[in-house]
Amino acid sequence: MSYEQYFGLREQPFAITPDPKFFYESDQHMGALIRIQHAIDTAKGLTILIGDMGLGKTFISRKLLDKLQSEDGRYEAALLIVIHHEITAAWLLKKIAVQLGVDTPAEDKSSLISQICKKLIELDDAGKRAVILIDEAHMLQTQEIYEELRGLLNVEGASHKLLNIVLFGPPELERFMQLDPPLVSRIGLKFTLRPLDEKSTIGYIGHRLAVSGATREIITREACRSVFQYSRGTPRLINALCDNALLEALLQKKVLVEPALIDQVASDLGLKKE
Ligand SMILES: Nc1ncnc2c1ncn2[C@@H]1O[C@H](COP(=O)(O)OP(=O)(O)OP(=O)(O)O)[C@@H](O)[C@H]1O
Numbered sequence: 001m002s003y004e005q006y007f008g009l010r011e012q013p014f015a016i017t018p019d020p021k022f023f024y025e026s027d028q029h030m031g032a033l034i035r036i037q038h039a040i041d042t043a044k045g046l047t048i049l050i051g052d053m054g055l056g057k058t059f060i061s062r063k064l065l066d067k068l069q070s071e072d073g074r075y076e077a078a079l080l081i082v083i084h085h086e087i088t089a090a091w092l093l094k095k096i097a098v099q100l101g102v103d104t105p106a107e108d109k110s111s112l113i114s115q116i117c118k119k120l121i122e123l124d125d126a127g128k129r130a131v132i133l134i135d136e137a138h139m140l141q142t143q144e145i146y147e148e149l150r151g152l153l154n155v156e157g158a159s160h161k162l163l164n165i166v167l168f169g170p171p172e173l174e175r176f177m178q179l180d181p182p183l184v185s186r187i188g189l190k191f192t193l194r195p196l197d198e199k200s201t202i203g204y205i206g207h208r209l210a211v212s213g214a215t216r217e218i219i220t221r222e223a224c225r226s227v228f229q230y231s232r233g234t235p236r237l238i239n240a241l242c243d244n245a246l247l248e249a250l251l252q253k254k255v256l257v258e259p260a261l262i263d264q265v266a267s268d269l270g271l272k273k274e
């Protein structure tokens with residue numbers, strides 16, 4: 001028997017995939033989303049979202065992409081995920097060109113840049129805001145890349161910048177951006193994501209359980225407090241603790257997850273209270 005069946009749930013509440021229906025609208029996450037969208041709407045050019053591991057940057061980037069794409073063609077938005085740090089400026093420019101809808105991207109950098117500029121003007125004429133979201137942006141580690149991004153940010157129409165770039169990454173992203181100080185001075189908005197507080201952690205756990213179909217209390221409030229103390233409000237750790245606790249509850253035939261069970265799984269995961 002799975003723990004979903006045991007607890008009468010439709011699906012696993014704490015799976016790691018960023019499924020939009022599980023998105024919990026905490027002050028932190030909504031604060032980031034609203035501010036970033038405002039920066040885009042007011043053509044701030046460059047925005048960065050900084051946050052430690054597992055706080056929800058990737059989930060926010062997905063949510064933002066869904067939101068921009070659902071708004072009746074007002075935005076031409078794309079999400080790029082940088083998977084290793086050996087990518088070149090030419091590779092990145094080509095990706096950006098393709099995402100913006102350039103049909104046959106050129107091989108050389110300067111032709112690519114003119115193709116992108118032309119496309120940005122076309123999009124602007126059609127009343128669309130061009131937005132490129134880049135997750136794992138700390139994998140961009142050469143000066144050349146940051147200079148090229150700055151070049152694209154300089155493309156302006158009659159009254160505003162034609163491209164918005166949003167970079168998502170851990171604090172070290174800011175260190176790599178120092179490779180091109182003029183780019184740092186062009187940051188229009190920086191938002192630093194913080195962990196959830198105790199109240200939001202309890203709300204987060206309750207939300208995920210409810211979305212999975214829970215109709216009764218499964219993790220007690222005291223146990224949620226304990227999850228907060230071990231995870232310090234980091235969503236990825238909250239998920240790991242709760243997922244393991246539900247499985248342990250099944251194995252130990254407990255109807256409720258109480259603090260002692262959280263202590264046990266936290267110790268297995270090597271987590272300590274602050
Ligand atoms: N607002 C939220 N609502 C529901 N789940 C969330 C939320 N924020 C984060 N999570 C969950 O927490 C986990 C970590 O989130 P995510 O992968 O977005 O973090 P990250 O900041 O991108 O981490 P990394 O630095 O490792 O890339 C995921 O399983 C995600 O589903």
Ligand SMILES: [Mg+2]
Nearest residue numbers: 057058059136
């Ligand atoms: Mg991530």
